[in-house]
Amino acid sequence: MKRLYYLPLLSLTVIFQSYGQTKDLKRYKNASLSVEERVEALLPLLSLEEKVAQMRIFHANIGVEADAKGNLKLSDRVVGKLKLGIAGIKNPAEHMEPVMAAKFNNALQKYIIEHNRWGIPALFVTESYNGVDAEGCTKFGRPMTSAASFNPSLVRRIWDVIGKEARLRGMHMCHSPEADLVREPRFGRMSEAFGEDTFLTTQMVTNAIKGVQGNYEGLGKGTHIGAVAKHFAGYGQVLGGKNFAAIEISPRTLVDEIYPPFEAAVKEAKTLGIMASHGDLNGIASHGNPELLTGVLRDQWGFNGYVVSDSNDIARLFYFMKVAESAQAAALMGLEAGIDIDLYAEDSYAYLPEMVKKNPEIEKLIDRAVRRVLRTKFILGLFDNPYVDVAKVAKGVRAKSSLDLAKESDLESVIMLKNDKKTLPLDKNKPLKIALLGPLLHKNTKSMFEAVLGKNSTIIAEKGFDLTDGKKDIPNLLPRNPEAMNKLVTIAKDADVNIVFVGGDEHTSKEAFFASALGDRASIDPVGAQDELVEQIKATGKPLIVVLKHRRTLSINTIAQSSDAILDTWDLSEFGDESLARIIFGEVAPSGKLPVTVPRTIGQLPFHYSMKEINFKKEYLFLEKGPLYPFGFGLSYTNFEYSNLKLSVNEITPTSEIEVSVTIKNTGAVKAKEVVQMYIKDEIGSVTRPDKELKGFEKIELSPGESKVVKFTITPKMLEFTGLKMDKILEAGDYTVMVGTSSQEYLKTTFKLNK
Structure with a gap:
């Protein structure tokens, strides 16, 4: 059964006031007190059940909805949860445009505050891989793409926009950025991080956090959101590139290479949150590792924010990692290790109230966790200003300056890998018949190229074929399509220049969720008939420019051999093809550099430029020496x-x-x-x-x-x-x-x- 709570959303255009200023105000509501004083004033007031509620986050998809008129609609399950308060809710209003999302989140927050005894607001949480993960926000390139810019100040400006746009729609935290190193191209989540190198990742992560948090000052001002750096630690090193697989990292590599981006996130960027890793270190599951989550993170580095589990991972200490004897034992293990918030699970911290009855000492650990959560809410100013000023949303989200920044970032992130005989740039003043071909061609690519090129030349666009059937959980590769191949080659023969869009998409590289979804691959070769397409178009004798779009490193040997020029774009912003056209026609010179090593074959893995010197002593039989393209490589239109x-x-x-x-x-x-x-x-x-x-x-x-x-x-x-x-x-x-x-x-x- 759904319950309807009709609140006048359209009238919520001003910031609500959180309780009147009266003599009856409880001490924790006194904004003149320090954060610590307010936390200590509130904590003793909470019942055990209310404390545990402040240690749990649920997803909005269990029953936080809007009806046909946009009014707040909550399921009975959600109503029951909110009676005690809640640490936070993931992705509320994610499918609404920004103004309606802001109104909706105001109504949701108002309901939460009015329906728990102490008026404790909730944290609304998002993620940010291409900008704010919600409808109607500026879509930037993915983190790996911006890492290719080698421009930390640019990354900081991008994440400043992300922080502002998220806060304007009523969000408070984001489970981003990733501080993991990614050295495994089979891993479907590769593009979510900033590359293979410790120093580059550290620079990018610290600037991303400073940006999204408004240099920390934006948190209390209500202009930015808090960051949750993840996944602590070593998540990108999963064996075989398979999500949830074991992690084998030597203690020395862990300290010297894996830890530094996280340490800088804590010490330099002052991240409000940390998310623990799915994996294990030296056989110890990260979610149950007190040496990692308390000894290193807090005792050594001085972290005083909160640690959140990855989805359901505390419970998985029992039924998946199998290092706890029961679900209750898993809950205690996570609590003792230093996990403050349980993300999503109903079979983990939900057991804590009953567990305290048998072991009252557990409540001290609960108090420790709740302090960290409440502290975050006070830092964000949610007790004093819990609502969004809706009047500011329309002008603040997708502002022209933000859209221009997305284009600027694209221009600095495109990597030119090859340019034989100065194929690029093309002369936009010379009439040409240009063919845009291939499975990674987008619907608006032609119009974007035409906007840059003008009317001097003719552009023909033909995608030809898709790579997969597009199924969300387990996509299937489509068989070779001879008719589509012949059509593309026929078009290519008649063109003066062929620009071929190949690589991979959101279906060939993605997160492999725990249930049935797959996203990792056992090969890093381009899928399907893409190599054949490149070879056949090359055989026409016409200039061949390859645009490589992808979310994982690919071994592009055939493409490298057959093309006249290669532009590696990873995954650009919503304006990516416009920026790409500007580079192709010489308005801007490419300046991106590879944030990862490009191997010739999967057989070279593991392979990153900063491996131990002894790893480079011997090469393989029947394989050319070294990488196909080295870390840091990228050509320009000049020398x-x-x-x-x-x-x-x-x-x-x-x-x-x-x-x-x-x-x-x-x-x-x-x-x-x-x-x-x-x-x-x-x-x-x-x-x-x-x-x-x-x-x-x-x-x-x-x-x-x-x-x-x-x-x-x-x-x-x-x-x-x-x-x-x-x-x-x-x-x-x-x-x-x-x-x-x-x-x-x-x-x-x-x-x-x-x-």
């Missing part, structure tokens, strides 16, 4: 000359620094941007060391003939690593510094560390 690499001194000590300088000159005829990258190699260590590690980068723009001196600072902190005794150390010895255009093309010099 950049590197020269005059200098160090301020040739020795560093634990208390000194070295300034590195290099001159970069644009020796071509086009204004363009370049990502200057600095790598460091420890030549001899007491433990086996990486071949090289990215330690700095800067994106610069140079006009033709212009030069610029770029400077980096080498600090002792950059040279630290985990030694034989598993503590952080600095070792005296020789180091090589490399500065260049990719992880494989650079100038180099040496310096010493003396202690």
